[in-house]
Amino acid sequence: MSKLNLISLLNYIEPSSCSYEEWIQVGMGLKQEGYPVSDWEAWSSKDTRRWHRGECAAKWKGFTNGSGITGATITELAKQGGWKSTSTDDRVLSWDDIVGSDSEYIIVDSEWVEGKEITDPGKKWDPVHDITTxxxxxFDSTDIVGYVTDVWEKEGRYFPTKGIAKKTAGEIIDKLGKCNGDISLVFGDTTPKAGAWVRFNPLDGNGISNDNITAFNYALVESDTLDIEKQYAIMTKLELPIACLVHSGKKSLHAIVHIDAGNYEEYRKRVDYLYQVCQKNGLEIDRQNRNPSRLSRLPGVERDGNKQFLIATNIGKSDFQSWHDWVEEVNDNLPDIEQLASEWDNLPELSPPLIADVLRQGHKMLLAGPSKAGKSFALIELCIALAEGENWMGFSCSMGRVLYVNLELDRASCLHRFKDVYEALDLQADHIKNIDIWNLRGKSIPMDKLAPKLIRRAQKGNYIAIVIDPIYKIITGDENSADQMAMFCNQFDKVCTELGCAVIYCHHHSKGAQGAKRSMDRASGSGVFARDPDALIDMIQLDVNDSLGRTAWRLEGTLREFKSFDPLNVWFDYPIHKIDRSGTLQDAKTPSELSQKERGKKGLESQTRSASERRSRYQEAFDACQFAAEDSIVTIDAIAQYFEVDEKTVKRDINSKRIGNFTYKNGIVIQPNKTGKGEK
Structure with a gap:
């Protein structure tokens, strides 16, 4: 268990409620797990009656590792205090947890909020009226109320005793009505410098612990890190469901807030939520206040010459559920529900096409394909087509500014590729200023972290499209997990929504033969990848032999906004793709579409290839993988992906010595006597 977890667990263990043996066990457990004595000291000091400075340090020296007491003992004590270990959404939050994301549940800007004036009652102050109200x-008249007027003093500070918890609210109110303004006849004398306290939840008359609470009605919200006027303003703006708001007589307000819980478990969950919302809005809450048996300041008495007085009752929302619903509503940032009938005769205009018959502006597109398909070149071609208002793969494109997010190539290679593609397309760079490039090779971060940075940098770019190449560099979570990939893809939605532009990205196929699969099932990982975008363009290789060294590809589209187009056949003639206008590829098949006889023939052709050709192909693969690797190290896996075979096949080829002077060790392919970073 980590240090953070153990310290967090101590928040669920009240030192004042521990036996001497339990107190010692906490110290032993902390020492066993490598914590300093100061952590035990800080926790123990919360029990102001029993704690003595230096005692922890003296005991600490005698603790040995052979005691058998570990962090598990602390965990068990924390469980008895209400802590639960669970990963479900409805779990009880720990006191270090944060509700929602960094920006959620922020209603008040505490840096800019203006203080709200609090009026001292002055000479008109009526203590009896404050307490009665x-x-x-x-409380109901039959509820037993706990209060404290007796104190004990240590080093000039005053601390409450256990007090009295036997009288009902009705009995106290009745006596107040007959005391002629002398509340000492009801509560006894108070210590002028200390004031008085009250427990805000009813008790059973048998004690003052959490176990003696009979109804979990209220929680205490107290913060002394801000000016008291700012505390009041924030509490008001947060619409906290405050039943009673009391001036403590010092530097804080005591807000008795509706919790309205049916049991202790629900109380804890609701207080967790309440405190986290308060904390996010600038109210730093004393964590010890969370207990339902906690003492608060009793209005109607003086404390060191200052009044503990009642400021207001029943302000903000009427109950916890109403407040909770309001907080969720003002923070969900979701549009209102619409009636179709009201829009039927005046439908909004559809977003105009970005790529004709393929993709609308502000939507998402995925380009999927295996290695060697030239996906990055295809995306660069698309960037140029959008910048110049030209065609891409035969589809006309709108003209506008585009941002290319390069995650894979070094800066020089990326810039050269753009120029090479421009020249191969035989296009003049008339609108080259429409293309911006963000080179992030070696700087890429997970998409949930990248998205806000991307949005911030692109806000003034007025882009019609952002192209991200490739996404495997920024995937957050397990790509085979549907829920994790749904969260990952949601980041693209945020970019589209915030910037009002299209997001276009590419991803690789899973390993193995792909031709027999549906286009939306070929992309690696969860099916979310294929189902999330508004347009999926999939590339599958065709089985052809071309004397010019070109490769042939079939593009299939799965579209949400348009009718799917007929499969499009193209040649990848480095560095650009060219549409097969001659019809040469019309009847070409994917490898998986070949008949058994055809596959046998292809296998025979493969077996009879010259040794020089095999060596040439492996040398080409080695050089390409070395160029693509950030550290120039070529792995068995990289070669296998290049050829779309398994690693066993690559190892077998290398061991056969028929493909050149290659060896491998620990998964790394080595070419002896070859200079360069790839040499080991």
């Missing part, structure tokens, strides 16, 4: 607001 407080008690009648929080």
């Amino acid at each position: 407080y008690l009648s607001t929080l």
